[in-house]
Amino acid sequence: MKVSGNTQIFGIIGCPIEHSKSPVMHNAAFEALGLPAVYVPFSVRPEDLGKATLALRALNISGVNVTVPHKGAVIEFLDELDPIAKQIGAVNTIVLRNRKLYGYNTDGPGFMLSLRKDAHFEPLGKKAVVLGAGGAAAAVAMTLAGAGLRRLVIANRDKRRAEVLSKRVQKFFDREALAVGLDEVRALYWLIRESDLLVNATSVGLNPKDRLNLNPNSFHPKLLVFDVVSQETALVKAARKKGLKAIDGVGMLVSQGARSFEIFTGKRAPFRVMKTAVEQAIKYHR
Template sequence: MITGTSKNLGVIGYPIIHSLSPAMQNSAIDAAGLDAVYIAMEVSPEELTAAVKGLRATGFIGWNVTIPHKTAIIPLLDEVDENARAIGAVNTVVNKGGKLIGYNTDIIGFCDGLHEKGVSLQGKPAVVLGAGGAARAVLQGLMLEGAASITIGVRNPQKAASITKDMPLKVPVQIVEWDSESMKTALNEAALLVNTTPLGMAPKTDGIPPVDWDVLSPSAFVYDIIYTPAETRFLKEAKSHGHDTQNGVPMLVGQGAAALSMWLDTNPDRTAMRNALEAALLAKEKTQA
């Protein structure tokens, strides 16, 4: 029951109507018996400054940030965590007594997806497909996991060059064309292949980034951060070539659990969160069918 003492949480974005975070986060809040509520709030880019002031003034203890506000919100905050600053994006805000601090829990969520499958990258090379905002969180996560080197495969390396200029890099990172010989060499040596592009995401499920599966290392683990559909064409192709795989569900649950832990000082029930998320995804797929 929502009362006058309930702690307020939420997610801001534009548009926000299709967000699955409320179902996932409220399931964990209910499982823990906490007096809190998590809601989705549509905030246009023009209203972001006013919205942040309002959330601070009304005592929201925290909120998630999604497209298109992850970068734009940074100058509106009092402090930004080192990892969020490194990738230039905030997805979680914590209100500590009126002081707004930005974090990026997408990094934690991505790493959770690796840990769930027992994947260790210490001293091993990785390949990332795409160089957008999601790729930056993945890149930071790979460096934290101890990857020896990272190859970023894209359509146009010149357009993607800013990712290596903006981020403090702790390991060798190269940007190459998807169909280049350098890409084939990287795939042959890769311990991990990650898709961070939207290719294959519902409703355009036929999309797939170009990968020469014949040259990819047979032992490479394949990770797609897309979670709808649960199994993209990219992951189906990987499985058909004998690779172990992971989709984006653990990343979404992991980033949400990390945020909830920051806000409410609790250890969220990840099983409840995952069950609620998968039920919401199934319902969403049925409506799109």
């Protein structure tokens, strides 16, 4: 990869950032298309988010992806939002155009593409439990509601945040949306038992030692488990051990990354190249 005065700079901001496979994925795509661009990780603490976001303009950085924990908080520093990002209330892609910062959300479309393509799951008329209430959870919840989900349960450690997200869903869609705390073990048990889909949209699982406090007996044979973390988490392992179909977040990562790449460059993303790069990176770090 040659870097010169004409090289476009892209990246990803988050905290922590060491786990991200986005640099590997996007740099492989740039190289495959012969684009004069580089993609780098930026570790940005929450207290520095405003300064870091505004610095994108000063440094003429062409675009960045946004990950935990900044997807919601970054919005106040942007000039404009696309309709999907505005509805979800979270941004995972920022582009600098004509000195303005534009925010997009590709998590929702990326999740839905993976859900349908990798899991062969159609949400229309189904019931789902989504774990988490942050940016990724908002993208998953709003996208499922928009696809015709019949009932949505938001379960979060802080129940108040789950209530805020469930009300946001109901603001835009005529759907049954319930909020529950992760510590409401018995209620969560029955809500999962009654559902067709369980999605972990928290960061639990980035560390292999992390565990979600779920009763595995709530995993019935027809339940699909989807984890947005792009590796085989304890949740995915537990579901597969019980014979359930369980999908990790690799497909979602690549799908949202491909859409971000197209927003960044205006060119069609080399999907297979990007997916291979992510799979090799995961294999290497096992």
